[in-house]
Amino acid sequence: MKKIILFVLLFVYCNSYSQDLREYYNENKSSNLSYDSILKDGSDIILSRNEEILNEKLKRLQREYIESTGSNFPPAHYFYRYRNLIDSSESYKLLKKMPKGAMLHIHSSAMGPIHWLINTASYYPDCYMYTIEDNEKLPYGTLNFYKPGTEPDGWKSLKNLRNENPDFDNYLHSLLTFDVSDDRNPMIWNKFEKIFTRHGGLIQYYPVFVQYIKNSFDTLIADGMQHIEIRTSLGGVYDINGKVYTKQEVLDIYNKVADTIRQSHPYFSFKIIYAGWRGGTREYVMSSLNSAIDLRFDNPDKLVGFDLVGEEDLGHTTEYFKDEFFKADSIALEKGTNIPFYFHDGESTIPSDLNLYDAVALKTKRIGHGVNLFRFPSLQKNIKEKGISLEVCPLSNQILGYVENLRMHPASEYINKGIPITISTDDPQIFDYNGMTYDFWSIFMAWELDLKQLKRLILNSIEYSAMSDSEKSTSYEHLFKEWDRWVNESIQ
Ligand SMILES: [Zn+2]
Numbered sequence: 308m309k310k311i312i313l314f315v316l317l318f319v320y321c322n323s324y325s326q327d328l329r330e331y332y333n334e335n336k337s338s339n340l341s342y343d344s345i346l347k348d349g350s351d352i353i354l355s356r357n358e359e360i361l362n363e364k365l366k367r368l369q370r371e372y373i374e375s376t377g378s379n380f381p382p383a384h385y386f387y388r389y390r391n392l393i394d395s396s397e398s399y400k401l402l403k404k405m406p407k408g409a410m411l412h413i414h415s416s417a418m419g420p421i422h423w424l425i426n427t428a429s430y431y432p433d434c435y436m437y438t439i440e441d442n443e444k445l446p447y448g449t450l451n452f453y454k455p456g457t458e459p460d461g462w463k464s465l466k467n468l469r470n471e472n473p474d475f476d477n478y479l480h481s482l483l484t485f486d487v488s489d490d491r492n493p494m495i496w497n498k499f500e501k502i503f504t505r506h507g508g509l510i511q512y513y514p515v516f517v518q519y520i521k522n523s524f525d526t527l528i529a530d531g532m533q534h535i536e537i538r539t540s541l542g543g544v545y546d547i548n549g550k551v552y553t554k555q556e557v558l559d560i561y562n563k564v565a566d567t568i569r570q571s572h573p574y575f576s577f578k579i580i581y582a583g584w585r586g587g588t589r590e591y592v593m594s595s596l597n598s599a600i601d602l603r604f605d606n607p608d609k610l611v612g613f614d615l616v617g618e619e620d621l622g623h624t625t626e627y628f629k630d631e632f633f634k635a636d637s638i639a640l641e642k643g644t645n646i647p648f649y650f651h652d653g654e655s656t657i658p659s660d661l662n663l664y665d666a667v668a669l670k671t672k673r674i675g676h677g678v679n680l681f682r683f684p685s686l687q688k689n690i691k692e693k694g695i696s697l698e699v700c701p702l703s704n705q706i707l708g709y710v711e712n713l714r715m716h717p718a719s720e721y722i723n724k725g726i727p728i729t730i731s732t733d734d735p736q737i738f739d740y741n742g743m744t745y746d747f748w749s750i751f752m753a754w755e756l757d758l759k760q761l762k763r764l765i766l767n768s769i770e771y772s773a774m775s776d777s778e779k780s781t782s783y784e785h786l787f788k789e790w791d792r793w794v795n796e797s798i799q
Pocket of ligand 1: 675
């Protein structure tokens with residue numbers, strides 16, 4: 308009898324235990340899932356009927372692609388390793404045509420089409436290459452234009468180099484871009500900076516420069532962008548007679564090219580963020596800030612702010628220049644203008660890199676990268692409350708070695724926490740691709756995004772741009788028209 312009672316009690320106990328756990332499991336899981344889904348940036352977007360249809364199509368393509376590529380899933384590997392698996396996918400073709408709003412993070416001398424630079428610009432007469440080993444200022448392979456006979460020792464004309472090597476153009480391409488051999492390259496920033504020096508004299512040669520800006524804008528527009536914010540110091544443009552153009556003259560070139568483009572694309576716009584170098588001295592940074600303030604005073608609608616660029620882990624901290632930033636703020640105020648900051652910060656995996664705290668304390672408008680923000684929970688909260696958006700450059704972060712597998716990119720967490728982010732490419736020319744589709748496609752796949760989140764990222768790019776309210780409203784108008792057209796065409 309005792310045995311029967313014990314058995315019954317055990318049965319009741321086990322059954323109630325399993326019922327409790329089942330109940331707990333269901334309640335706990337569904338409440339956590341639903342809370343997290345509400346927190347996600349983009350969760351508030353209500354899709355139209357056609358958008359719903361497109362969303363179903365995109366999610367199906369995403370599932371099928373993830374299943375079919377398995378362990379070769381491109382975003383989980385170094386970009387160049389499985390790049391050939393991306394272009395032919397239906398999802399890539401769909402996203403290629405997607406209107407992408409604004410590109411808020413791109414550098415002036417790394418935004419153009421690399422093939423045009425090699426196949427056309429480097430064929431302009433009188434282009435020379437530095438062909439002896441690196442010295443302190445010049446890496447091997449640096450390009451520049453000279454009047455024939457005035458080139459310094461160690462420089463050879465590209466015409467002669469092409470005669471000596473029929474494969475010269477491919478060789479030049481390898482000197483100016485990254486490739487699969489840069490996977491886990493510990494000296495990648497060293498190579499990166501050498502590339503900037505190598506192509507500087509090619510791009511900044513006046514006849515090339517004017518065409519380069521036009522081709523860069525055209526390429527970005529062809530990939531679905533309508534507004535671009537460019538980091539540049541506006542320096543170094545020269546001609547064959549030794550004239551060096553002033554920063555204002557360089558800004559005027561941008562304006563003139565944009566006017567030409569607006570004849571066929573009336574909605575197109577751009578802004579400039581003055582970029583100094585974080586490896587420089589305090590005096591250099593102060594002088595850069597003064598140049599930026601003067602240019603902003605004269606061009607308040609075009610020059611929208613200031614940033615420091617270069618390898619963050621190697622350069623000075625943001626705090627190192629704080630007195631210069633305080634001083635610049637007062638100088639600008641006295642002059643009747645201001646100098647907003649758009650800091651590149653958090654492009655680091657080092658826990659003691661606290662630059663993001665300085666950027667926020669200096670009232671940065673946006674943050675370039677913010678990779679290591681995942682370490683700082685209260686700063687995340689503060690950034691969200693203040694409406695500071697992050698300019699996330701997924702492939703740049705992977706190519707330069709900050710994140711190996713894009714599935715693990717911290718910006719996926721930022722989206723899930725409702726921190727506003729936008730997507731950019733940083734230096735597509737050096738990364739050997741055009742436009743922003745590879746970046747969008749990679750995160751669409753790696754973070755398993757849906758159309759609501761893609762739409763939010765694109766709306767964010769206009770919302771957090773440096774455009775005025777009236778410029779934004781014109782920009783939204785164009786974007787919504789293009790978006791509806793794309794949605795309707797994509798579901799045919
Ligand atoms: Zn950058």
